[in-house]
Amino acid sequence: MRYQFTVTGNRTEAQATVVRSPEPGEVVVAIAGSALGAQPGAEIAGTVLAAGDAATDWLGRQVVVPRLLPCGECPSCRRGRAVRCTACMARGLVATHETVPARYLLAVDPLPPAEPELWRWAALADAASAPYGGLVRAQVAPGDLLVILGLAPRGRFAIALGRALGAHVVALGPREGRELALAAGAHLFLDGEQFDAPDIYPILRAEAIALGIDPGSELKVLETTATSAGRRRAIDLVGQGGTVALLAGGTASHCEAALRRLAETESSLVGAGACHPDLFPELGALIARGDLAFEPELEALPFAALAEALADQRCGRRHRLPVLVP
Ligand SMILES: [Zn+2]
Incomplete structure (x- = not known):
């Protein structure tokens, strides 16, 4: 079962929904971390739970999903201007699962000793x-x-x-x-x-x-x-x-x-704008070498703390990036 989280007043509300079945080139990611950065809900890392026929190699992999998921085919994409893509995948609310194209996933397993916790890698989706x-x-x-x-x-x-x-x-x-x-x-x-x-x-x-x-x-x-x-x-x-x-x-x-x-x-x-997905592998290498650490910048919070985390951010009470975790 998939849960998605919204804020009403100062309360977090969880709503049970169905996980959308993946198209042939898509995967379902069980989210280990969802960072509350520029676009809450679109900055995630997790494990591939299900995959379409053309993406079965991704089953079980630990991945970062870039915030920006361009179509890869339009004139803007072909010129490397992915932020101007008019067919970018619309991203959903903060949730426990997301169905996304496999094309731009960054595989991060085995997790390097420098960053061994998958939830932290949500920071790579956009904030880093x-x-x-x-x-x-x-x-x-x-x-x-x-x-x-x-x-x-x-x-x-x-x-x-x-x-x-x-x-x-x-x-x-x-x-x-x-x-x-x-x-x-x-x-x-x-x-x-x-x-x-x-x-x-x-x-x-x-x-x-x-x-x-x-x-x-x-x-x-x-x-x-x-x-x-x-x-x-x-x-x-x-x-x-x-x-x-x-x-x-x-x-x-x-x-x-x-x-x-x-x-x-x-x-x-x-x-x-958001980072081009082609740049993610070199970023992953920087992290594996220990040149960039997530640890001091992040704070894990339960999904149920979404409302509180967003309110704290608006007031500038949090200096670290909140990452929602199951
Ligand atoms: Zn495009």
């Missing part, structure tokens, strides 16, 4: 992979000076990933996030509330030189808060040249003067 997609879009390379804006789980995964890619990582965020940022691997923390945007750039360069970073190194900025203030600051930062990647989500706002400077300095502004 969306920042990776942004870093790839920004072409972060060894020796780059990389500024990460925002210290929620996506930001902290971005710090660890930036470091794994060989960048010098500067975390910019609220003062109380300092220890978390340094624990995630930031080389330097800057208190985001202490500086007005125009002041940040020279301070950043001075700090970079003090860290021994080549002052001519490429500046890359990944904005993970998806807020107007964060985006304005990110664009201000690359106003002297560089690349800014803005993670999707939240609300947009106009910042015309900064955008003009962005154009004048031939900077790049790249959007980054």
Whole structure:
């Protein structure tokens, strides 16, 4: 039996439903972890319980289901722009089972000693992979000076990933996030509330030189808060040249003067939605090597705690990514 969970008022309601039978290329995943990130219900890891005729190789496998499940066939998909796919599979509510195409599953068994618990891998479905997609879009390379804006789980995964890619990582965020940022691997923390945007750039360069970073190194900025203030600051930062990647989500706002400077300095502004599934195998390898750890960023909660977890997130009471477990 499949249960799906919804929130009414401040209560979690469980509803028994039938598991949809898989089409030939689909599988049914029994969910071990369902992360409450950008799209609750669509960030899952679990074990394949049933499979269609063309997907029987997946039976019993432990898998991560990417948040984005594009069709793989349309013109956008063929150009590698999966986020613009108009035939992406619609994802359901938070539930104990989900029927999904097998095509983009990431097999993670045997689970590596560095991350031996399947439920934690739900973080890879989006919270850890969306920042990776942004870093790839920004072409972060060894020796780059990389500024990460925002210290929620996506930001902290971005710090660890930036470091794994060989960048010098500067975390910019609220003062109380300092220890978390340094624990995630930031080389330097800057208190985001202490500086007005125009002041940040020279301070950043001075700090970079003090860290021994080549002052001519490429500046890359990944904005993970998806807020107007964060985006304005990110664009201000690359106003002297560089690349800014803005993670999707939240609300947009106009910042015309900064955008003009962005154009004048031939900077790049790249959007980054959910990570392309083709990038998941390299992410899995990073985790297996121990370059990225889920453990300090996650918190397991029962499915029945959905309402409480969402309410806490709205109030900013949870610093770790809630993952619902059976
Ligand atoms: Zn498509």
